[in-house]
Amino acid sequence: MSDATAVAAAASSTDPAVGLAAVAALRGLQESLEELQVRSARDQGWSWQQIADALRISRQAVHKKYRRILG
Numbered sequence: 001m002s003d004a005t006a007v008a009a010a011a012s013s014t015d016p017a018v019g020l021a022a023v024a025a026l027r028g029l030q031e032s033l034e035e036l037q038v039r040s041a042r043d044q045g046w047s048w049q050q051i052a053d054a055l056r057i058s059r060q061a062v063h064k065k066y067r068r069i070l071g
Contacts, residue, residue, distance in 0.1 A: 035069065038070065048062055
């Protein structure tokens with residue numbers, strides 16, 4: 001599933017195979033969007049703490065997840 005509208009509709013399906021596939025697709029989309037926004041924040045000079053606060057996670061968690069990707 002790649003179309004965001006189709007994925008959102010599928011997430012409420014009563015067919016578990018369709019619904020779970022939608023959940024997996026949404027998880028992938030969420031990861032991509034998060035990385036995009038973390039990269040943008042770092043490019044704009046945000047600290048790891050600012051990013052962590054915005055994501056409502058610990059600084060250590062966000063730094064551990066993205067330090068290799070973003071430096």
